[in-house]
Structures are given as C-alpha cells and as structure tokens.
Amino acid sequence: MIQIDGVGKSFGRTKVLDGVNLRLAPGEVVSILGASGSGKSTLIRCINGLEKLDRGRISIDGFRVDDPKQLQQARRCSGTVFQLFHLYPHMTALQNVTLAPIEVLKVPRSEAEDAGRALLASVGLSGRADAYPAQLSGGQRQRVGICRALAMKPRYLLLDEVTSALDPEMTAEVLDILARLAAAGTTMLFVTHEIDFARQISTRIVFLEQGRLLADLPTAQFFAADGGLAHPRIAQFLSKMKKDHQ
Known part of the structure; x- marks a missing residue:
C-alpha cells in the first residue's frame, strides 16, 4: 500500500501541498483531478522521492520515502511515467x-532485452525497438516511457499528465494502453485532465485544490449530484472542463 500522511510541501512562501492524506491499495486505479497549480504533479514527485517533504510521511509497502536509507527500496516498488517522456535521446527504444x-x-542483458521487446510489442511498437526517440512520434515516445516503467515490474504505476503534451490522436493511443493496463489489474495513481477517461477507468477520484484534498470518493459517488458534485468548487471545475472540451 502507498500511505501518505499529513504531507506538506512549500516552495518559498507558497504552500503547494497542505496536509494531504491518501491511501492507494493494490488493484486500485485512483485519478487525481484539480486545476493547474493545485499540487497534483508535486504530489507524484513527493511519492517517488524527487521532492523532499517539508512535513508528513510517505511509505510504499512499508518503505519510507522520506528516509534516505529506505528511499531506493521504496522506488523499486513504483514506476513513474512523466509528462514529457524523459527518454535518453542517445539510446534506442529498447535500450531505454x-x-x-x-x-x-x-x-x-539477454533476458532484459527479451522482456523489453515483449513490452514494446504489447503497446504496438514491435517494429520500433531500434528507433531513437527523435525518430518516434510523441505518442510512441510516451508508450516507450510506459514500457520503461513497467520493465521494473513495479507494484504501483505513477502517471503524471502523460497525455498533456500529445495531440488528440496520440492521446487516444496512450489512453488505450492505460485502459488495458487498468483492466488487467495494474495499480495506478493517475494525474490527469482527461475527465471522461478518469471516470471510465478509476475506482476512486481524488480532488486537490490549492494543495488540499477536497474529495476522495468512489468514482460513481464523485460524479453524483449528492457526492462530489455537491461541492461547489468541484462542480465548477467539472463544468469548466466540460466546456473546454466541447
């Protein structure tokens, strides 16, 4: 289980996370929604140890992320897919x-390459294993990023706005891969603005507002009139997102 207890994070005088508490159990798909600047990506970076906590604690399967002696083991339990791919440009897809x-x-190496080719084939890239990132489309690069995370056989997959840099066609490609992973039981924490997709694959929805957790509800309840929609800020956010996508 990923356990997040009272986590706070500030940049200068700006509070980015303010007392966040969250649990993610194996088999769950939890989507994090919220406006830009609400702390969603910072939370992901805190979970994988890329940002140091100001207060609170995070543990992954019992390993403390905020303890330097336990961080490496905690990171082995989770894999992260970033917004901008972060592939090594001098390495092929398979090498990445x-x-x-x-x-x-x-x-x-031979075992890793066999597994890597199988992963690339599973996302439709069997013919692109020897291609370099510059030779791939944005959607293809993001699929390589997903394979790179899965190659470590993590128990938890952390996804940070993985479609925000893609056009609609490439977005559809990547979302299809994630939907298949969710259906196969992959545990995911998914930061996204893709509201309809979050509604489709999530077991729970979390809503952050100015670093605070306003809602943590089962998906159906989050979108119900007497659930998440009963909160004025959440209703306003969902209405705006709907208009922006029309």
Whole structure:
C-alpha cells in the first residue's frame, strides 16, 4: 500500500501541498483531478522521492520515502511515467526500456532485452525497438516511457499528465494502453485532465485544490449530484472542463 500522511510541501512562501492524506491499495486505479497549480504533479514527485517533504510521511509497502536509507527500496516498488517522456535521446527504444532492469535489478542483458521487446510489442511498437526517440512520434515516445516503467515490474504505476503534451490522436493511443493496463489489474495513481477517461477507468477520484484534498470518493459517488458534485468548487471545475472540451 502507498500511505501518505499529513504531507506538506512549500516552495518559498507558497504552500503547494497542505496536509494531504491518501491511501492507494493494490488493484486500485485512483485519478487525481484539480486545476493547474493545485499540487497534483508535486504530489507524484513527493511519492517517488524527487521532492523532499517539508512535513508528513510517505511509505510504499512499508518503505519510507522520506528516509534516505529506505528511499531506493521504496522506488523499486513504483514506476513513474512523466509528462514529457524523459527518454535518453542517445539510446534506442529498447535500450531505454532495458537500462534500469540491467543496471538496477542486475537482470542479464539477454533476458532484459527479451522482456523489453515483449513490452514494446504489447503497446504496438514491435517494429520500433531500434528507433531513437527523435525518430518516434510523441505518442510512441510516451508508450516507450510506459514500457520503461513497467520493465521494473513495479507494484504501483505513477502517471503524471502523460497525455498533456500529445495531440488528440496520440492521446487516444496512450489512453488505450492505460485502459488495458487498468483492466488487467495494474495499480495506478493517475494525474490527469482527461475527465471522461478518469471516470471510465478509476475506482476512486481524488480532488486537490490549492494543495488540499477536497474529495476522495468512489468514482460513481464523485460524479453524483449528492457526492462530489455537491461541492461547489468541484462542480465548477467539472463544468469548466466540460466546456473546454466541447
């Protein structure tokens, strides 16, 4: 389980996270919604240890992210897919996918490459294993990013606005992959503005507003008139998002 207890994070005088409490159990798909600047991406960066906590604690399967001695083990439990891919430009798709299993998990190269090719094939990239990132479309690069995270066989997949840099066609490609992962039981924490997709795949919806958690509800209840929609700020946000996508 990922456990987030009373987490606070500030940049200068700006509070980005303010007493956030959250649980993510194996098998759940939890989508984090909220306006830009609400703290969604910072929360993901705190979970994987890229941002240091100002207060509170985060643990992944019992390993403390805020303890330097336990951070590496905590990171092995989760994989992160970033908004802007962060692929190594001088490495092929296959090399990007196999680097961490070979270097961190000490998987034999031949075994890692076989697994990597299987992962790339599963997202429709079997013919692009030897292509470099510059030779791939944005949607293809993001699919390589997903494979790179899955190659570490994480228990939890953290996804930070993974479609925000993509056009609608490429977005559809990536969302299709994520829907299949969710259907297969992959545990995911998903920061997104894709409201309809979040509604489709999520077991729960979390809503952040100015660093505070306003709602943490089962998906059906979040979108119900007497649930999340009963909160004026959430209703306003969903209405605006609907208009923006029309």
